[in-house]
Amino acid sequence: MLTLEHLSVAYDGTPAVVDVSLDLPDGEVLAVLGPSGCGKSTLLRAVAGLEPATAGRIRWDGADLAGVPTHKRGFALMFQDGQLFTHLSVARNVGYALRLRREPRIADRVEELLALVGLEGYAARLPGTLSGGERQRVALARALAVEPRLLLLDEPLSALDAGLRERLAGDLREILRAAGTTALMVTHDHEEAFTVADRLAVMQDGRVVQEGVIGDVWRAPADPDTALFLGYARVLRGTAAAAVLVASGLPAAPAVAVRRSALLVAVDGRLPGTVVSSRATPDQVRLVVDVDGVGKIDAVAALDVHPGPGERVRLTADPTRLAVIPSD
Amino acid sequence: MPVAVLGVFFVLPVSGMLARGFWPHGTFDPGGVLGVLARPRVHRVVWFTVWSASVATSVSVLLGLPAAHALHRLRFPGRTVVRAALLVPFVLPTVVVGVAFRELLGESGPLGFLGLDGSPVAIVAGLVFFNVAVVIRVVGTAWESLDPRPGEAAAALGASPAQVLRTVTLPALRPAIVSAATVVFLFCATAFGIVLTLGGLRYSSVETEIYLLTTNLLDLQAAAALSVLQLVAVTVLLAVAGRARAVPDPSVARTVARPRRPGRGDWPGLGATVALLAFVAAPLGTLVAGSLQIDGGWGLDNYRALTTNGTHQALLVPVTDALVTSLRTAVDATWMSLSLGMVVAVLVTRRSRTPAERRLRTGLDGFFMLPLGVSAVTLGFGFLITLNHPPVDFRDSPLLVPIAQALVALPLVVRTIVPVLAGVDDRQRQAAASLGAGPLRTMLTVDLPVVWKPLLAASGFAFAASLGEFGATSFLARDDHPTVPVVIFRLIGHPGPMNYGMALAASVVLAATTALVMLVVERLRVPSVGAF
Numbered sequence: 001m002l003t004l005e006h007l008s009v010a011y012d013g014t015p016a017v018v019d020v021s022l023d024l025p026d027g028e029v030l031a032v033l034g035p036s037g038c039g040k041s042t043l044l045r046a047v048a049g050l051e052p053a054t055a056g057r058i059r060w061d062g063a064d065l066a067g068v069p070t071h072k073r074g075f076a077l078m079f080q081d082g083q084l085f086t087h088l089s090v091a092r093n094v095g096y097a098l099r100l101r102r103e104p105r106i107a108d109r110v111e112e113l114l115a116l117v118g119l120e121g122y123a124a125r126l127p128g129t130l131s132g133g134e135r136q137r138v139a140l141a142r143a144l145a146v147e148p149r150l151l152l153l154d155e156p157l158s159a160l161d162a163g164l165r166e167r168l169a170g171d172l173r174e175i176l177r178a179a180g181t182t183a184l185m186v187t188h189d190h191e192e193a194f195t196v197a198d199r200l201a202v203m204q205d206g207r208v209v210q211e212g213v214i215g216d217v218w219r220a221p222a223d224p225d226t227a228l229f230l231g232y233a234r235v236l237r238g239t240a241a242a243a244v245l246v247a248s249g250l251p252a253a254p255a256v257a258v259r260r261s262a263l264l265v266a267v268d269g270r271l272p273g274t275v276v277s278s279r280a281t282p283d284q285v286r287l288v289v290d291v292d293g294v295g296k297i298d299a300v301a302a303l304d305v306h307p308g309p310g311e312r313v314r315l316t317a318d319p320t321r322l323a324v325i326p327s328d
Numbered sequence: 329m330p331v332a333v334l335g336v337f338f339v340l341p342v343s344g345m346l347a348r349g350f351w352p353h354g355t356f357d358p359g360g361v362l363g364v365l366a367r368p369r370v371h372r373v374v375w376f377t378v379w380s381a382s383v384a385t386s387v388s389v390l391l392g393l394p395a396a397h398a399l400h401r402l403r404f405p406g407r408t409v410v411r412a413a414l415l416v417p418f419v420l421p422t423v424v425v426g427v428a429f430r431e432l433l434g435e436s437g438p439l440g441f442l443g444l445d446g447s448p449v450a451i452v453a454g455l456v457f458f459n460v461a462v463v464i465r466v467v468g469t470a471w472e473s474l475d476p477r478p479g480e481a482a483a484a485l486g487a488s489p490a491q492v493l494r495t496v497t498l499p500a501l502r503p504a505i506v507s508a509a510t511v512v513f514l515f516c517a518t519a520f521g522i523v524l525t526l527g528g529l530r531y532s533s534v535e536t537e538i539y540l541l542t543t544n545l546l547d548l549q550a551a552a553a554l555s556v557l558q559l560v561a562v563t564v565l566l567a568v569a570g571r572a573r574a575v576p577d578p579s580v581a582r583t584v585a586r587p588r589r590p591g592r593g594d595w596p597g598l599g600a601t602v603a604l605l606a607f608v609a610a611p612l613g614t615l616v617a618g619s620l621q622i623d624g625g626w627g628l629d630n631y632r633a634l635t636t637n638g639t640h641q642a643l644l645v646p647v648t649d650a651l652v653t654s655l656r657t658a659v660d661a662t663w664m665s666l667s668l669g670m671v672v673a674v675l676v677t678r679r680s681r682t683p684a685e686r687r688l689r690t691g692l693d694g695f696f697m698l699p700l701g702v703s704a705v706t707l708g709f710g711f712l713i714t715l716n717h718p719p720v721d722f723r724d725s726p727l728l729v730p731i732a733q734a735l736v737a738l739p740l741v742v743r744t745i746v747p748v749l750a751g752v753d754d755r756q757r758q759a760a761a762s763l764g765a766g767p768l769r770t771m772l773t774v775d776l777p778v779v780w781k782p783l784l785a786a787s788g789f790a791f792a793a794s795l796g797e798f799g800a801t802s803f804l805a806r807d808d809h810p811t812v813p814v815v816i817f818r819l820i821g822h823p824g825p826m827n828y829g830m831a832l833a834a835s836v837v838l839a840a841t842t843a844l845v846m847l848v849v850e851r852l853r854v855p856s857v858g859a860f
Binding site: 048049050069070071072073074075076077078079083084085087096097100101142143145146152 | 475477478480481482483484485486487488489491492495496499500
């Protein structure tokens with residue numbers, strides 16, 4: 001079990017991680033989510049032992065890791081761009097840690113790992129000949145070969161294009177589950193975090209602002225910034241928030257975060273408004289509606305109703321796509 | 329045009345020299361040349377050359393690697409000064425280095441008790457002194473821009489620092505280490521001034537042997553045989569090194585890593601750097617001290633004497649005149665090698681459209697490296713015997729010496745500029761062209777901003793190389809217009825109370841001049857990313 005206690009890290013006196021405390025139980029995957037420059041990669045590097053902590057402790061099963069060099073921590077780190085050793089073949093990359101430990105039957109183990117990540121038959125290839133997705137799979141196999149106590153993933157999928165990222169995120173989850181690996185992942189992509197992780201910590205300006213089981217965090221963001229970062233389209237305040245909350249049957253609150261698809265065109269809707277613009281997508285029609293008493297807001301309509309600009313519509317609010325924010 | 333220049337001033341003299349050997353009496357006589365190669369003395373000379381160059385190369389690499397790491401990856405006070413100081417020996421004139429080591433190891437020198445004067449150890453030490461800078465520069469630059477993350481990835485996979493060094497860092501540095509070792513081996517194997525001043529007649533390398541054979545014994549046949557042998561050996565060496573440098577995946581991620589503060593594990597490397605600094609400082613220190621010594625006391629008399637012709641009229645002109653000649657020659661040699669080198673660099677880095685064109689460009693690249701492998705002595709002597717009759721009569725031209733020096737400096741210039749030009753993404757030029765820039769305009773906007781600093785550095789190198797050039801100049805400089813290295817060599821060979829002191833003083837002046845040029849060049853390297 002990984003425990004961070006009031007951890008702070010600074011680069012040349014500039015604080016990058018400030019007073020972070022986290023727990024990661026064995027077998028779970030924790031995603032640290034935050035915008036670029038929020039200090040999440042520094043946090044990961046500190047856990048890996050690549051950056052010294054300026055204050056606080058990093059413990060594993062209670063033992064303080066200060067002074068334990070990277071290679072003795074037993075944490076494998078997978079970089080954003082894989083960082084495969086370009087002078088070694090795929091098989092030699094994957095077997096790298098096994099060779100360091102002089103383990104027997106390295107070839108068999110490499111075969112197994114390549115099969116696990118879906119790259120049978122790639123053993124002899126050089127990293128330079130692989131696609132981005134294949135490279136990340138090799139990097140994952142190489143990290144798993146260590147049988148790490150903790151797997152550290154630094155934006156493992158963000159260098160890939162959208163479709164591939166989605167597929168690989170699912171695969172990554174399956175592979176981590178199958179191997180029973182405890183993992184700490186940092187990412188700026190909430191969907192990636194949502195797919196892969198069990199728990200979520202949201203980081204802003206070096207601090208962890210919210211932490212918990214991923215569904216809980218997602219349903220109840222602690223503040224407006226977090227809500228926007230978790231993929232909510234807008235945060236409404238004051239009377240606008242009150243109008244939407246009443247329409248959805250939720251109790252009153254100072255602010256509410258709405259997803260893009262929270263408001264739906266329906267004849268019995270309780271929020272009247274005027275369509276500002278509309279655009280058809282394969283799944284639904286996306287609208288911007290000027291709702292009376294709320295202002296401009298995103299809404300969706302089924303494909304068979306296609307209201308044009310200027311038309312009056314009525315909207316219903318789906319309470320499962322809203323998040324009540326306790327503080328503003 | 330550059331091919332023509334190299335043809336007239338390089339191929340013609342060298343082949344002229346070789347022809348004298350192979351056609352001694354107007355008839356082709358290869359048997360005589362082969363006979364030379366069977367002589368026991370030639371065997372000894374070749375063996376000594378290979379042995380001393382190998383040992384000196386290994387020692388240079390072993391000493392240079394820790395220093396390259398300390399000076400390019402770590403951050404500590406005085407780093408830039410140490411870096412510049414360790415690079416100075418590379419541009420010091422070989423004759424000066426020879427004189428400095430004799431002063432250090434000679435009977436009356438501080439290390440005289442070791443009894444190393446005139447021994448092979450002294451020659452190897454001199455070669456290492458000269459070449460360790462090459463290792464530091466070449467490997468250090470590569471190390472500086474080496475992405476630290478693969479190493480971190482290896483550490484995160486459980487590799488100890490030593491294992492990271494062995495399995496990740498050294499393989500990534502292998503091309504740089506191989507090229508540094510190749511160049512150092514070449515420099516050591518063709519070293520002339522150092523071996524001549526430190527080895528005397530007892531220890532001779534192929535290069536000094538060619539000199540002795542042509543000037544003292546007038547045995548042109550033997551000299552030609554050795555020249556051919558040297559040329560073939562150098563070509564083979566370059567080809568083998570090219571193979572060894574090839575790596576499975578040549579694409580390298582270039583990022584300049586933030587230098588870090590030294591940790592506990594870095595002390596051995598820092599200690600080795602300090603030791604190296606002492607090794608470099610010792611001969612220079614003794615040289616300066618020696619130049620200030622007069623009959624057991626201290627004084628500037630040796631420097632004042634530089635305006636005289638020396639005891640017993642050892643010189644035809646005062647050393648100060650020679651210094652003016654040296655500087656004037658160096659300026660001429662610099663602009664010549666620079667303009668020639670630039671044309672060559674542009675030629676070999678332009679994108680080839682057909683395989684044949686690519687082969688041609690690669691061939692050209694190799695062709696212009698030839699002066700590196702051909703004995704400067706052969707070149708100098710070849711100049712004397714081929715350029716003295718029409719259509720090319722240059723023997724009395726004041727440009728003869730600068731031309732020879734420019735050719736010697738040419739590979740240095742080309743090697744400094746080509747990697748930079750080759751590193752420019754061709755799509756940048758295409759982008760400029762598609763925006764309406766003509767070829768000249770494209771060069772101004774794309775190539776010039778990246779190349780002007782290396783260009784200045786290359787002119788510094790060429791200038792320093794020309795100031796110190798001794799092999800070819802020793803043949804070509806006229807007695808009434810000698811350069812400083814020639815004067816120094818003459819002074820140490822002439823007995824006389826003041827002459828040796830004057831040689832020391834002249835060495836100090838020459839060393840200071842080249843060191844100054846080098847420091848200016850080094851200033852250009854200050855990290856200024858985004859400072860344009």
